[in-house]
Amino acid sequence: MRTNEIFMAIKTDFPEARQEEETGAVIIPKESLLKITQYLKNHRLAFDNLHCITAIDRAERVELAYTLYSISEHHGITLKIYLTAGEENVASLAELWKSANWLEREVYDLFGVIFLNHPDLRRILNPYDWKGHPLRKSYSHPEVSIKPRL
Amino acid sequence: MAVTERIPASKLIQRIPGGGVFLTTSENIFKWGKASSLWPMTFGLACCAIEMIATGASRFDIDRFGAGVFRASPRQCDVMIIAGTICVKMNDCIQRLYAQMPEPKYVIAMGNCAISGGIFYYDTYSVTKGTDSLGIPVDVFIPGCPPRPENLLFGLMKLQEKIRNEKDADK
Ligand code: SF4
Numbered sequence: 079m080r081t082n083e084i085f086m087a088i089k090t091d092f093p094e095a096r097q098e099e100e101t102g103a104v105i106i107p108k109e110s111l112l113k114i115t116q117y118l119k120n121h122r123l124a125f126d127n128l129h130c131i132t133a134i135d136r137a138e139r140v141e142l143a144y145t146l147y148s149i150s151e152h153h154g155i156t157l158k159i160y161l162t163a164g165e166e167n168v169a170s171l172a173e174l175w176k177s178a179n180w181l182e183r184e185v186y187d188l189f190g191v192i193f194l195n196h197p198d199l200r201r202i203l204n205p206y207d208w209k210g211h212p213l214r215k216s217y218s219h220p221e222v223s224i225k226p227r228l
Numbered sequence: 229m230a231v232t233e234r235i236p237a238s239k240l241i242q243r244i245p246g247g248g249v250f251l252t253t254s255e256n257i258f259k260w261g262k263a264s265s266l267w268p269m270t271f272g273l274a275c276c277a278i279e280m281i282a283t284g285a286s287r288f289d290i291d292r293f294g295a296g297v298f299r300a301s302p303r304q305c306d307v308m309i310i311a312g313t314i315c316v317k318m319n320d321c322i323q324r325l326y327a328q329m330p331e332p333k334y335v336i337a338m339g340n341c342a343i344s345g346g347i348f349y350y351d352t353y354s355v356t357k358g359t360d361s362l363g364i365p366v367d368v369f370i371p372g373c374p375p376r377p378e379n380l381l382f383g384l385m386k387l388q389e390k391i392r393n394e395k396d397a398d399k
Contacts, residue, residue: 205316
């Protein structure tokens with residue numbers, strides 16, 4: 079199925095879903111994440127594979143992007159959630175897709191998004207005693223990162 | 229004459245003309261043996277390791293210089309080739325591996341990353357600025373990003389030269 083058709087299918091059951099203009103990604107409110115992902119996995123859309131979770135820091139908000147793929151149907155979709163600054167938490171999908179476990183740990187490590195009910199929310203790339211979340215715009219670590227003299 | 233010039237140890241060992249006897253010091257023999265049989269550690273950190281692997285394979289064949297037995301345990305090695313980017317998370321690991329190697333031990337810093345942080349010197353949070361900054365003494369620096377296998381072999385020959393010319397026999 080094409081992205082638009084998948085979006086229409088989601089939209090019929092979940093009217094709160096919107097489509098992002100530039101990317102075609104489906105934006106959903108964070109409260110409906112569990113409902114919608116369960117639907118996407120078990121519905122005939124058959125999204126059996128969670129490819130990637132990543133985040134984009136836009137200073138005033140953090141965007142979470144979930145890339146889903148269906149191995150049997152050969153189609154994919156990107157889900158997006160906008161998290162307002164200061165409320166970077168969202169439900170964990172580790173129960174639904176096993177791959178979410180480490181992907182969410184990565185997003186937590188680098189962006190500081192808290193995944194609620196995650197079975198093991200530890201850092202995964204940086205050392206366990208690391209301070210801060212390096213891919214956030216506000217992150218600074220002057221003692222290790224040297225700026226070039228221009 | 230021409231042949232003996234190409235034998236690295238020819239300066240250390242003197243043949244008595246016309247006889248089956250040669251003269252040397254035990255120290256020189258040890259140094260020669262040490263330099264001719266280096267045991268590197270199987271230890272690659274990033275892209276430079278690929279060049280190190282190529283150097284170990286048949287085309288470039290590091291075995292020709294007596295350093296082809298890559299060991300998987302630091303206890304069995306005497307040269308550590310730091311091949312690649314040192315991430316902050318690897319610091320402890322490298323220091324521990326270095327400490328676990330028995331003396332005499334040597335370190336080759338291969339590639340700009342292992343020398344100074346290389347292209348990751350500026351504006352990164354996760355890369356250590358070179359092997360020296362970990363307090364590990366480096367014997368040979370091989371610049372390049374990545375250095376070609378020939379460069380690694382040249383670095384290895386420099387290390388052998390250094391070992392053969394060591395003043396202190398204990399090292
Ligand atoms: S020096 Fe270049 S090739 Fe070697 S590890 Fe660093 S970036 Fe990779």
